[in-house]
Amino acid sequence: MGRTLYVTDLDGTLLNKQDRISPESIEIINNLIRQGMLFTYATARSLVSASVVTKGLSADIPVIAYNGAFIFQPSTGEILSEESFSAEEMRKAQELLEGYGMSPLVYSFIDGDEKVSWISQKENEGIRRYLGQRQGDRRLRPVCDSGELYRGKMFYFTCIGELEELRPVYDIFSKDERFRCTLQQELYRPEYWCEIMPAKATKAHAVQKLRQQWGCGRVVSFGDAINDIPMFEISDECYAVENAVEELKAIATGVIGSNENDGVAEWLRAEFVPCPTENLR
Template sequence: MEKTLYVTDLDGTLLNRSDRINPRSIKIINALTEKGMMFTYATARSLVSASVVTKGLSTKIPVIAYNGAFIFQPDTGEILSQERFTAEEMNEVKGVLEKYNISPLIYAYINGVEKVSWITEKENDGMRRYLSMRKGDRRLNPMAEGEKLYQGDMFYFTCIGEKEELQPVYDFFSNSGRYRCTIQQELYRPEYWCEIMPARATKANAIAKLKKMWGCTKVISFGDAINDIPMFEISDEAYAVENAVEELKAVATGIIADNEHDGVASWLLEHVVFVP
């Protein structure tokens, strides 16, 4: 029998509209994991943010964060795999963002400590909302205009704003083979997020690494958004929740119940087979 790795997206897939996992889903997934199910999540969130919204879920499993830039052991924070920008790539990202007058949130390790840096004078409504939901987060590193924003080992850029102002940035980086860039509307919100990562930082690449780490021969994944398409393409089976975008449903193996009604957990309960 094949040893299967089960991978789910978080926002819009495993998480409900309140950004939490339904208690029934936690109970089902933890019970199956305890029996030996090889299960993880792959998210654009950081480990800090993901740990908050997945409270109660087993922390024994390595998880994929920052859209595949990192694989973490969540109970210890140990980095099992990572992808970062080269110095040349960082300089190019800086130049393009400055050209289009975009002030980003920059995720980097500064002196070995993870930080999220931004210029406070250039905050917009979307950035303020993001920051208001992360009060007390020790990664937050507000900076004044004129301070050195681009520093440390940078691995992820998030630009929040109107689609029209972010589109030129997306067009530049998405047409370059050196980067991975996504743009999509924030879930349940009007603003758009444009995220820039090293080309190697993808959910698909991280899943391939984890598949090898765990000695799995098959991947089954779950998602809801366009950025889950690469993950679906490398999966043996891929299921879109009912609330998923039509583009993802079009490439899915099947459609399952939505994120409000335990779609992922219910599917796992019915279909997971354990290897003797």
Template structure:
């Protein structure tokens, strides 16, 4: 039976300092050499995910932006993508601007991947996020709202207080064209409100990857609410000990925490070529 092992990154495979430990790297690489098909599914971009997962040698396609893209990690070729239509992007822009909330807009602008923000709209959460990715060439600022939503948009993220974001979440959630996630940032006070095309999710991407490469079985690992759909479509799903309670309730089992190399230790104990 051909099995795909897929892990979330932040809070799951990554330790609290947002890196993969040397122990996990060595363990996973040894198992990949023995034939394990290992991938990750993350809300991060390929650039960001590649930095934090540096040292893990997998040739299996990876899932980024919560399922918007399936990427070949070796060639960086997009194998599958889910984008907003022009109408969907325009409506999303209207909802945000009417509420005077100006998100980070992820889009291809003139063929280049960009993360655009409105100059002057930065809050503490946005600044923390951008500073944590210092040197990321995707970031660009614009001076006018009309320029914020240009390009082929595939992902939108607003960072701020929960009360402010709950209202806009309700407006998006009644439209079946959008998939929304509202959750607190890991180890931070602010909340993130993420908007994606309806067909974009870790679960949908895993199903497509499973079909693309002919996997028979999926075993998943996660820690957050956005991992729930992934757990639902997996044959087995394991929550790290630091995971939210809702995910633990849906899990096949609970393993050691991210700071205790829970994913790698489970794989070492259970993978059979």
């Protein structure tokens, strides 16, 4: 059957409520990686943000960021795979967002540099919290108008706000086959996030790429939220942490310990069996 690729979500799954991986989990996982475990994480975060909250975890593993839009080599920042909007899709997204009065965070590459742009005069509480957690982030690019906001090679849009104002946007984008759109409440917070990506920018699609690259016969995944459902659906085994939403638990192979109790790491320590005759890659 070949080797197994183990993939975990970050927020609410591998990360605890302090947005960190516990020292115990880091020790367990790094030790298993040294023994040959093929492991990665798949997150909606950027590589920059994920690198902060996964500090101490082995950097010798390709990781999935932006909900599958990118696969990065974290030690170098090299892009191993990417999914971006076409010029037509970027124009359509801008038209729809402006039509609904949305002022999103726009993720793009401008002159080769990754940027997160927003209109500074239209910040709400959710956006201010997002920015406050990323002080000193070189990607941050406040702008004054939509002409500057929608620049560069765009690959991700995030609208933060109340459910009622975001629902119409989600309804439009989720029915358009050119896009992938998710709408869910921010973990531990009252506001909602509506995230718009290219159609192929999914954790499931990126996991399949890594599975093929590494020649893995099986995938075992871990998650906590509804955006992990597609990843669970393409996995041979999938485990929801104890604190996961009921929708995910309903399709999981099983339920493991919570993110506060090192659920993923403890499961890996108990279940992973090294294959000494095979190389890591």
